[in-house]
Amino acid sequence: MAIFAVHYAYGPMKAQRRDEHRPQHREWLGEEFRAGNVLSCGPYPDGSGALIMIRAESLDGAEAFLANDPFIAHEAVDGVRVVEWTQVFGPFDS
Template structure:
């Protein structure tokens, strides 16, 4: 399994739509935490986006998961960046490749 850092970029013009979808988005996130797929998540304090740490077999599997996000389903995200990540220190280090 690989840890992926996922960054969402928000368009300020879509704030109202995100507010409407946020309860479903957070429920979806909670389900992923329970399933062991989501390690951490949260919005940026300036409202410009959010950062997530997911576990997936590969990037194709990750994108299948992200496509189910109510924010994605309702066009609430202006951009997404995904990057494989190897957390070697801190609370997520147990997920490091080769740990």
């Protein structure tokens, strides 16, 4: 399986929607972390977005996986960028 870096972009217009759905979003992230699909995640300190590192078979698989995130389902993010990432050194098992 490949590793993908998922960058969420946040803007002020959807802040209330994110606040409303954050508990479900974090519950989903926790479940997927325990299942081994989410490797690491967290928001950027400046509030501009978040980074989620995930495992998936392909880009299409990563995008299908993210469709289950309540933030995506409820259109609480302003932009999503998904890119395959190659770990050279680090904590994630290959």
